[in-house]
Amino acid sequence: MATSPSRPRGRRHPVPASSSAPPPSSSTAPAAPTTPATSGGGTTSRHAPSTVSALARLYPFARPALPRLVAGMVAALCASLAALAIPRVLERVVNGPLAAGAAEHDTGALAGAVALVAGLGLLEAMFIAVRRGFVMLPGTHVEARMRDALYRHLLELPVAFHDRWAGGQLLSRSMSDLGLLRRWLVFGLPTLVVSTTTILVGVSILIVTGGVLGLVYLAGAIPVTVIAFRFSRRFRAISRLSQDQSGDLATTVEESVHGIRVLKAFGRGRDALDAFTDQADRLRRTEMAKASTQSTVTSALTAIPELTLGVALVVGVVQAANGQISVGALVAFFATAAVVNTPVVDLGMTLSMTLNARTAVDRYFEVLDTPNTLTDPAAPTHLDSPRGDVELRDVTFRYDDAPDAVLDHVDLTLPAGTTTALVGLTGSGKSTLAMLVPRLYDVTDGSVLLDDVDVRDLARHELRTHVAVAFEDSTLFSASVRDNVLLGAPEGLDPPAREALLAEALDVAQAAFVHDLPHGVDTTIGEEGLSLSGGQRQRLALARAIAARPRVLVLDDPLSALDVATEEAVEKRLRQVLAGTTSLVVAHRPSTVALADRVAVLQDGRITAVGTHHDLLTHDPHYRHVISNLEADAAAHGLGEHDDEPAPAPGRTEHA
Numbered sequence: 001m002a003t004s005p006s007r008p009r010g011r012r013h014p015v016p017a018s019s020s021a022p023p024p025s026s027s028t029a030p031a032a033p034t035t036p037a038t039s040g041g042g043t044t045s046r047h048a049p050s051t052v053s054a055l056a057r058l059y060p061f062a063r064p065a066l067p068r069l070v071a072g073m074v075a076a077l078c079a080s081l082a083a084l085a086i087p088r089v090l091e092r093v094v095n096g097p098l099a100a101g102a103a104e105h106d107t108g109a110l111a112g113a114v115a116l117v118a119g120l121g122l123l124e125a126m127f128i129a130v131r132r133g134f135v136m137l138p139g140t141h142v143e144a145r146m147r148d149a150l151y152r153h154l155l156e157l158p159v160a161f162h163d164r165w166a167g168g169q170l171l172s173r174s175m176s177d178l179g180l181l182r183r184w185l186v187f188g189l190p191t192l193v194v195s196t197t198t199i200l201v202g203v204s205i206l207i208v209t210g211g212v213l214g215l216v217y218l219a220g221a222i223p224v225t226v227i228a229f230r231f232s233r234r235f236r237a238i239s240r241l242s243q244d245q246s247g248d249l250a251t252t253v254e255e256s257v258h259g260i261r262v263l264k265a266f267g268r269g270r271d272a273l274d275a276f277t278d279q280a281d282r283l284r285r286t287e288m289a290k291a292s293t294q295s296t297v298t299s300a301l302t303a304i305p306e307l308t309l310g311v312a313l314v315v316g317v318v319q320a321a322n323g324q325i326s327v328g329a330l331v332a333f334f335a336t337a338a339v340v341n342t343p344v345v346d347l348g349m350t351l352s353m354t355l356n357a358r359t360a361v362d363r364y365f366e367v368l369d370t371p372n373t374l375t376d377p378a379a380p381t382h383l384d385s386p387r388g389d390v391e392l393r394d395v396t397f398r399y400d401d402a403p404d405a406v407l408d409h410v411d412l413t414l415p416a417g418t419t420t421a422l423v424g425l426t427g428s429g430k431s432t433l434a435m436l437v438p439r440l441y442d443v444t445d446g447s448v449l450l451d452d453v454d455v456r457d458l459a460r461h462e463l464r465t466h467v468a469v470a471f472e473d474s475t476l477f478s479a480s481v482r483d484n485v486l487l488g489a490p491e492g493l494d495p496p497a498r499e500a501l502l503a504e505a506l507d508v509a510q511a512a513f514v515h516d517l518p519h520g521v522d523t524t525i526g527e528e529g530l531s532l533s534g535g536q537r538q539r540l541a542l543a544r545a546i547a548a549r550p551r552v553l554v555l556d557d558p559l560s561a562l563d564v565a566t567e568e569a570v571e572k573r574l575r576q577v578l579a580g581t582t583s584l585v586v587a588h589r590p591s592t593v594a595l596a597d598r599v600a601v602l603q604d605g606r607i608t609a610v611g612t613h614h615d616l617l618t619h620d621p622h623y624r625h626v627i628s629n630l631e632a633d634a635a636a637h638g639l640g641e642h643d644d645e646p647a648p649a650p651g652r653t654e655h656a
């Protein structure tokens with residue numbers, strides 16, 4: 001059975017397939033601080049865009065929020081300027097009322113200066129509060145907008161994309177990466193802008209007012225810049241590794257939870273735990289490496305300005321003793337330097353937030369940039385009420401990255417209103433062929449036609465109103481039975497018509513059990529319908545396909561989990577319902593062939609024979625071989641003694 005498109009759980013690992021493909025799984029990459037780049041994906045390469053241009057890609061999502069974000073930054077800048085103004089007042093106090101000596105104390109001027117300092121402090125606090133008010137809300141809007149866009153794109157992307165990407169990687173991109181971006185927009189970006197401005201303005205003030213002292217302080221900027229640059233390169237690689245490893249861990253949790261029954265049944269809980277612990281430990285080591293890199297840079301960025309201030313103090317005291325600088329100017333210099341020091345010390349934190357955000361942007365756009373290769377035509381053809389003639393004309397199909405074609409120049413016609421069973425050995429490509437009809441995959445060569453129109457010339461939405469599918473692996477959603485069954489029901493039906501459709505579909509699928517559920521058809525079934533038995537799930541999935549009222553019904557072994565009696569009852573009703581519908585039934589049990597007017601045999605990627613069950617049994621040795629295999633398989637599973645002979649149907653064996 002091919003990977004069912006209805007199976008949402010990932011057991012895949014991202015495989016780079018294009019420039020926008022995901023990085024290799026990081027789960028095996030060492031987390032040692034010296035080697036993070038090995039799984040850092042393409043973003044650390046020489047051709048990676050700069051952090052500024054990578055983050056600039058947020059602009060379309062952030063544009064509506066820009067006025068508030070800018071207002072928030074202006075408020076933050078004002079807070080910073082208020083902080084930088086305080087030393088100027090201090091200079092005047094020291095050089096004025098304080099320098100004048102006790103006898104001449106101007107208490108009025110002193111009180112005024114104190115009030116001014118207090119006022120500036122209050123102003124700073126107020127601007128900080130205003131900044132928060134401005135940026136909080138838009139940050140959440142940007143995050144929600146980006147999450148919507150990602151989800152919409154994921155729904156649009158072809159099944160082939162989901163074959164390659166692990167669920168946890170998509171989950172971590174849509175949750176933790178976007179959370180990181182919101183926090184960066186709300187705190188990181190304003191802090192970055194304000195810190196940079198504060199440092200630039202502050203250092204300019206120091207140079208203009210402090211002269212030589214300012215230049216001494218500026219000299220400290222050289223090692224700070226070198227350290228910040230080296231830190232950025234190193235931290236970016238670790239940040240990428242950590243976020244990839246989080247995605248891998250999410251995949252493991254997702255797979256384990258999904259496969260919890262298998263793990264328990266085989267007593268593999270301990271192994272799963274050991275494997276998980278290993279993986280979690282790798283992530284922990286990466287996080288430790290990240291924290292240690294950040295703390296090293298923070299120590300350096302704390303020590304350098306302090307050392308610089310120490311040197312400046314010696315120079316300043318000598319200058320003050322020589323009368324080259326006033327005491328007030330010296331106090332103001334150090335007060336200003338203290339204000340500038342704060343953002344310099346915080347630079348490690350601000351840079352790491354920005355680099356984490358950059359990684360998040362890279363990871364987000366790796367998915368969003370993946371082109372959708374399965375799109376609607378520019379001018380779709382419209383089929384008002386198709387007859388339901390289906391034809392596979394010279395179809396070749398190869399999975400991405402697979403060396404060989406699964407289907408090789410297949411020709412098959414499904415005349416309108418007929419039911420064709422597709423039979424072949426396991427792995428012969430039956431499910432693959434079935435998925436080409438609703439265009440879950442596009443043919444590699446040749447064409448699939450509905451009423452002589454290439455399915456690629458129809459809008460996908462229209463095609464899927466004409467073609468409905470039920471898979472063996474029936475996925476249901478955590479919604480009511482009603483919503484699950486009516487998922488693909490024709491639009492525009494009034495409530496009584498929808499109820500009638502629901503009742504008929506449930507009746508055909510022999511799903512009367514739903515009326516015994518606590519709230520009948522309004523009962524919410526658990527995640528993926530796991531609260532139901534396999535047979536119950538299959539019957540609801542079948543009812544869903546029937547309720548879509550399609551012209552073409554593709555059933556990929558949808559009765560495999562039913563007991564023989566229920567299967568017979570479903571088949572009987574299906575035969576009535578399928579009367580006017582073109583049906584393609586992938587058959588894994590001899591009894592399923594009973595549904596069909598004719599049988600198509602798939603062998604080595606080709607349709608080798610088409611005919612009635614009886615004719616094929618008589619004339620086609622490969623068919624006999626397949627049927628005896630299916631019988632043996634069914635017998636092994638206790639389902640073999642199906643007395644119903646497949647319904648005799650007219651038609652001759654057509655050997656391809």
Ligand SMILES: Nc1ncnc2c1ncn2[C@@H]1O[C@H](COP(=O)(O)OP(=O)(O)OP(=O)(O)O)[C@@H](O)[C@H]1O
Pocket residue numbers: 001002003163399400402406424425426427428429430431432433
């Ligand atoms: N998503 C995929 N990517 C790559 N190869 C795949 C994928 N799905 C299926 N295949 C391969 O394609 C071949 C045909 O698979 P398919 O599921 O169509 O066979 P099948 O006849 O339906 O098998 P079964 O009777 O066991 O369900 C197999 O070799 C399988 O390994």
